[in-house]
Amino acid sequence: MCGIAGIINYDTSNSVSKQILESVTHAVAHRGPDGFGFWMHNNIGFGHRRLSIIDLKSGNQPLQIEDNKLCITYNGEIYNYLELKYQLIKVGYQFKTNSDTEVILVAYQHWGEAVVNHLRGMFSFAVADIEKQQIFIARDHFGIKPLVYYQGSDYFMFGSEIQQFKEHPHFKKEINVSALAEYFKYAYIPAPLSIYNDLYKLEPGNYLIINFKGKIIEKKVYYDVQFKPIYSVSYNDWVESVTQALDTSVAYHKIADVAYGTFLSGGIDSSLIASSLAEQGNKVEAFTMGFANKNINEVPYAEQVAKMYHLNHHIEFIDMTDMQSIFPKLIKHFGEPFADSSAIPTYFITKKIREYLPVVLSGDGGDEAFGGYYSYQNFLKILNPSAPNQAYKNYLKTALKLVGKTYQSTPRQPNLTDWINLVSIFNEAQSQRLFLHEVFNNIDTEANSYAKWYQKGQEQKLDIYSLASYLDYKTYIHGDILTKVDIAAMMNSLEVRTPFIDVEMVNLMAQIPTKFKISRNFNGTWEKKKILNTIAAKRFGIDFIKRKKQGFTVPLADWFNHNSAPGKEFEMIIQNKNSLIFNYLNQNELKKQFSDKNQVDYNKLYLLFTLEKWLENQ
Incomplete structure (x- = not known):
C-alpha cells in the first residue's frame, strides 16, 4: 500500500516544480514510510511513497519500462499478478523485478486500457504513455483504494488523499455547498463530489485518459455490478460455492512477502475470514477492539472463535480519553467532513495491529453482499408491510374468506426517497430547515449522488433487495466503509485487505437469488445473511449466529x-x-x-x- 501524486501543468512549456511535487507527495508519507521517488517529464511529474509488501528489494516507484516510454505510480495490491506475469512471459515479455507494479505496467503495454479487465485486487494508478502523449488513470472495481483529482485554473493534479492538494500553492479551498448537503444526509460525501469545488473522487470501476496538456479526453466505466440471479441452483449448492469462493479469496488476499493477520470483531464476517485463514494452515494473529460498555461489546464472541481456532488473540479497549486525543488528527487526514464515528476505534485497532505486522484482512463487505443491514429489511417492508411471505399471505386470505372477510393489502414499490430517508442522518426536510436560505438556494439538487445509481439499478430491473444492495455498492461501501478503513489504517501505515470485496466474490454474489440472502419468516422475523449464517453455524455452532447484529458501534x-x-x-x-x-x-x-x-x-x-x-x- 502506498501514496501517489501527479501534477500536469496545462502550459506544456511550464515544467513541474520539483519542490511542489515533493510537498504534495510527502504529505502522504504515512502511507509509504519505506521509501519515495519522483519522475518528471517537462510539464508532468509523478510522486510516490512506498509501503513495502511485495518484492521488498526492487519494487520502487515511479517505475519505468520500454526505454522509459512508460512510467507508473501505483497504490494497491494485485492478487493475481503472478498468473498475469506468467501469461505475459508466455507471449514474449520479460521482467526485471518481482513486483506487481511491473506486471501492471507490462500488462498496460500489452492490453492498453483493457488492462483493468484483467486485474484482481485493489488499486489506483497512473501510467504516463510518452508515445501516445497521454496519462491513463484507473481506480479498482469497488473503490478500495482512493483516487482524487483536481481541475485547477492552470494545472491538473491527482493523489491519494485530499490533504495533499492543500500543499499546492494554487489550490483553491472553495466549499462546495452541494457536497455539504450530501454530508448532512449521509455523514460522508459520496463520489464524485468532494467538499471542495473542482476536486473530485474518481468513482470505482472507472478510468480517465488525460492528454499531456491536462485535459480529460475520456472518462469510462469499465466495471459495474450486474445482478443476474440463477434460479436453477439449490440453496445447498450455493452454500458450497460461497464457501469455496471465500476460502479462495482469502488465499489470494494473503499473498505478501511480509507477515499478516486479521481483524476479529466477533461478528460473522470477520470470524469467517479468521477461520478460513486458520483452516489454510496459518498461525493467525487476530485483533479485536472492545469498549467498556458491555451492551456494544462483542469481545466474548471473538474470544470464542479465537479459542476454537487457536488464534493468537490481541484485544484493545478504548475510552473517551482516547477519542479526544485522536479526533483532531482524524479531521486532518480525512481532508473533508467525515462523521462515521467508527473511524475512531478503527484508528486505534489498526495502530495496535501495526505494532505486530503491516498487513491485515478484514470482514468488510459481507453485509452488502448477503443482506446483513437492517436498512434492507426496512426497505423490503415498504413493499408489503403486512406480509411479504407469499405462502403466509395465501393462508391468511383463505382463513379470512371462511369468516366472510377480505384480506386488505396496500403494497407499493419502495422508491429512492424511501431509501434516502432510511439511510440519512438529516432527511431532506430537516436539512432544508437547517440550512440558511441563501445557502440552500445554491445547493444543486441534481447533484444527488444516489439518483443516477437508482436509475441504473432500475434499468437492470433489480428486485427490491438487489436494488438496495446495488446502491450500497455504488455509494456507501466506498464513500464510507472503505474510506474510513483506508484513511484510519494508512495513518498507521497498515494495509487492510477485504476478501468479501473482491471482484470474483461479488460477481458470484450477484448470481445468487435474493431469497437465499434475506427473507421473512411466517412469524414476521427476518433472516438476513442466510448463506453466511449457514456457513458460520457449521464452523462455530448455532448459538453463535442466534444473536442481534451489532456492527462496529461507538458509545x-x-x-x-x-x-x-x-x-x-x-x-x-x-x-x-x-x-x-x-x-x-x-x-x-x-x-x-x-x-x-x-x-x-x-x-x-x-x-x-x-x-x-x-x-x-x-
Whole structure:
C-alpha cells in the first residue's frame, strides 16, 4: 500500500516544480514510510511513497519500462499478478523485478486500457504513455483504494488523499455547498463530489485518459455490478460455492512477502475470514477492539472463535480519553467532513495491529453482499408491510374468506426517497430547515449522488433487495466503509485487505437469488445473511449466529452526554453565534433540535461536531 501524486501543468512549456511535487507527495508519507521517488517529464511529474509488501528489494516507484516510454505510480495490491506475469512471459515479455507494479505496467503495454479487465485486487494508478502523449488513470472495481483529482485554473493534479492538494500553492479551498448537503444526509460525501469545488473522487470501476496538456479526453466505466440471479441452483449448492469462493479469496488476499493477520470483531464476517485463514494452515494473529460498555461489546464472541481456532488473540479497549486525543488528527487526514464515528476505534485497532505486522484482512463487505443491514429489511417492508411471505399471505386470505372477510393489502414499490430517508442522518426536510436560505438556494439538487445509481439499478430491473444492495455498492461501501478503513489504517501505515470485496466474490454474489440472502419468516422475523449464517453455524455452532447484529458501534451517548467534556463543548458550539457552522446553518433551528437533553440524536450531534472541528482546521 502506498501514496501517489501527479501534477500536469496545462502550459506544456511550464515544467513541474520539483519542490511542489515533493510537498504534495510527502504529505502522504504515512502511507509509504519505506521509501519515495519522483519522475518528471517537462510539464508532468509523478510522486510516490512506498509501503513495502511485495518484492521488498526492487519494487520502487515511479517505475519505468520500454526505454522509459512508460512510467507508473501505483497504490494497491494485485492478487493475481503472478498468473498475469506468467501469461505475459508466455507471449514474449520479460521482467526485471518481482513486483506487481511491473506486471501492471507490462500488462498496460500489452492490453492498453483493457488492462483493468484483467486485474484482481485493489488499486489506483497512473501510467504516463510518452508515445501516445497521454496519462491513463484507473481506480479498482469497488473503490478500495482512493483516487482524487483536481481541475485547477492552470494545472491538473491527482493523489491519494485530499490533504495533499492543500500543499499546492494554487489550490483553491472553495466549499462546495452541494457536497455539504450530501454530508448532512449521509455523514460522508459520496463520489464524485468532494467538499471542495473542482476536486473530485474518481468513482470505482472507472478510468480517465488525460492528454499531456491536462485535459480529460475520456472518462469510462469499465466495471459495474450486474445482478443476474440463477434460479436453477439449490440453496445447498450455493452454500458450497460461497464457501469455496471465500476460502479462495482469502488465499489470494494473503499473498505478501511480509507477515499478516486479521481483524476479529466477533461478528460473522470477520470470524469467517479468521477461520478460513486458520483452516489454510496459518498461525493467525487476530485483533479485536472492545469498549467498556458491555451492551456494544462483542469481545466474548471473538474470544470464542479465537479459542476454537487457536488464534493468537490481541484485544484493545478504548475510552473517551482516547477519542479526544485522536479526533483532531482524524479531521486532518480525512481532508473533508467525515462523521462515521467508527473511524475512531478503527484508528486505534489498526495502530495496535501495526505494532505486530503491516498487513491485515478484514470482514468488510459481507453485509452488502448477503443482506446483513437492517436498512434492507426496512426497505423490503415498504413493499408489503403486512406480509411479504407469499405462502403466509395465501393462508391468511383463505382463513379470512371462511369468516366472510377480505384480506386488505396496500403494497407499493419502495422508491429512492424511501431509501434516502432510511439511510440519512438529516432527511431532506430537516436539512432544508437547517440550512440558511441563501445557502440552500445554491445547493444543486441534481447533484444527488444516489439518483443516477437508482436509475441504473432500475434499468437492470433489480428486485427490491438487489436494488438496495446495488446502491450500497455504488455509494456507501466506498464513500464510507472503505474510506474510513483506508484513511484510519494508512495513518498507521497498515494495509487492510477485504476478501468479501473482491471482484470474483461479488460477481458470484450477484448470481445468487435474493431469497437465499434475506427473507421473512411466517412469524414476521427476518433472516438476513442466510448463506453466511449457514456457513458460520457449521464452523462455530448455532448459538453463535442466534444473536442481534451489532456492527462496529461507538458509545456516542456515553462520550457526548451533556456532563462529559465533549458534550459540554458541543453545547458551547451551538450556543456561540460565531461558531463556523453558522456560516451555513440556522442557529435557532439547531438549538431547537437539541433543546431536549433527554432526546438527543447522537449521530446528528457527532455530524455537527465533526463539521465544526473540520471548519476550524481546514
